[in-house]
Amino acid sequence: VANVGVEAAAAGKRALVVTGTGSVKKNGLLDVVMSALDSEGVEAVELSGVVPNPEIGSVREGAALCRERGVDMVLAVGGGSVVDAAKAIAAAADYYGDPWDFFDKKAKPAKALPIGVVLTLSATGSEMNGNSVITNPETSEKRPMYHPALYPRFSILDPELTFTVPPDQTAYGVVDILSHVFEQYFHNVQDTPLQDGLAETIMWTVVNYAPLALKKPDDYNARANLMWASSLALNGLLAAGTGGGDWASHMLEHELSAKYGIAHGAGLAVIFPAWMRRVYKTNIVRFMQFAVNAWGVDPTGLKEEDLAVKGIEAMENYFRNTLNVPVTMADYGIDGSRIEEMADSAMKHKKLGSFMSLSRDDVIAIYETALGS
Ligand code: NZQ
Ligand code: ZN
Numbered sequence: 001v002a003n004v005g006v007e008a009a010a011a012g013k014r015a016l017v018v019t020g021t022g023s024v025k026k027n028g029l030l031d032v033v034m035s036a037l038d039s040e041g042v043e044a045v046e047l048s049g050v051v052p053n054p055e056i057g058s059v060r061e062g063a064a065l066c067r068e069r070g071v072d073m074v075l076a077v078g079g080g081s082v083v084d085a086a087k088a089i090a091a092a093a094d095y096y097g098d099p100w101d102f103f104d105k106k107a108k109p110a111k112a113l114p115i116g117v118v119l120t121l122s123a124t125g126s127e128m129n130g131n132s133v134i135t136n137p138e139t140s141e142k143r144p145m146y147h148p149a150l151y152p153r154f155s156i157l158d159p160e161l162t163f164t165v166p167p168d169q170t171a172y173g174v175v176d177i178l179s180h181v182f183e184q185y186f187h188n189v190q191d192t193p194l195q196d197g198l199a200e201t202i203m204w205t206v207v208n209y210a211p212l213a214l215k216k217p218d219d220y221n222a223r224a225n226l227m228w229a230s231s232l233a234l235n236g237l238l239a240a241g242t243g244g245g246d247w248a249s250h251m252l253e254h255e256l257s258a259k260y261g262i263a264h265g266a267g268l269a270v271i272f273p274a275w276m277r278r279v280y281k282t283n284i285v286r287f288m289q290f291a292v293n294a295w296g297v298d299p300t301g302l303k304e305e306d307l308a309v310k311g312i313e314a315m316e317n318y319f320r321n322t323l324n325v326p327v328t329m330a331d332y333g334i335d336g337s338r339i340e341e342m343a344d345s346a347m348k349h350k351k352l353g354s355f356m357s358l359s360r361d362d363v364i365a366i367y368e369t370a371l372g373s
Helices: 004-011 029-039 056-069 080-092 167-185 193-215 220-233 248-260 264-295 304-322 339-346 360-371
Strands: 014-018 043-047 073-078 115-119 131-136 141-146 154-156
Touching: 004 029, 004 073, 004 115, 004 154, 014 029, 014 056, 014 080, 029 043, 029 073, 043 056, 056 080, 056 131, 073 080, 080 115, 080 131, 131 248, 141 248, 167 193, 167 220, 167 248, 167 264, 193 220, 193 264, 193 304, 248 264, 248 339, 248 360, 264 304, 264 360, 339 360
Parallel strands: 014 043, 014 073, 073 115, 115 154
Antiparallel strands: 131 141
16 A cells, blocks of 8 residues: 555546545545655545445546546545446546446446556455446436446555455455356356366355454455455456356346345345356256365265255355355345336346346346245
């Protein structure tokens, strides 16, 4: 973090410093960042208050500030929500329409201000990719955009900055990292030992180090392994040569976050077991491999289908019992009353699924399974 001033000075002279709802003020990180900027002559303009599941209002506010104050770079200090808001602001600074246009697929950014990141939570991979996901509370929508200009110019990943992440957010982050691997691991391309090995090593690492970070929040090695996994799980590497990933579960999850305000990782723990149960017969060999190589299920004497299902169960048990993250919508008091609306919204912009292409009936069935009891 001590280098943030030097890195920022290489990108601009006046930085919009974007932060969340208070954690970086409380733990002293913002002071460290501000004095590092100051010592390299980078002027700081502050925008705080970005909420988890970041909202378009902060993006509009940040873009206006950039124009009024002549900001020439955006520095995110926080978790994925802060990083995503900073990216959207960087793209909107020179766009005179409504920034929601980018997320509603009505416009594409022509360019973006340079973006820097000081990451405080291992989860989204936003620190090393060109994605931003923003919520519009007026329409109850949460939508992603991708643009190469949103790729951060630099990201500072210091595991010690994640020591203060509380257990629930640590666990949601772990579910998110694993989910990014799942989205890319489940494909139907043959002969991909290198991609499979990378994905399996990330899953194995995360599954084994997360309990250590939960038990001892300042365990440096545990936090470091999670942080590195966060970036490698969603920087494009895992899906190289295999078609880019499935991503249907992420689109189904965004509906839960948009409509019910639950954390992204919490929603994924609900959606993934249901999605897997719907799709595993499409390529049962892949799910057998998942059971053995990611979850250590002993295949001896098991029929193909039983082995595949045991892998899904092992993942579900891990979410529920090791990470303490619920796996049904009912656990969050969510009923089925908005399932049809969520299905239509999830399918608004593109077809869902590449491992298995999902029909509207499939989507509704997945939500119904995710409801639980
Ligand atoms: O608001 P602050 O004060 O920053 O507190 C946050 C927030 O309450 C807190 N926190 C973060 N770092 C901390 C800390 N508390 C103590 N110590 C620290 N070091 O944790 C809470 C959650 O933070 P948030 O940024 O919302 O979490 P996360 O990193 O999981 O980001 C989630 C958002 O990213 C999107 C999600 O949809 C969600 O909106 N995603 C972004 C992706 C991308 N850009 O590539 C991909 C993902 O699939 C995902 O969709
Ligand atoms: Zn995710």
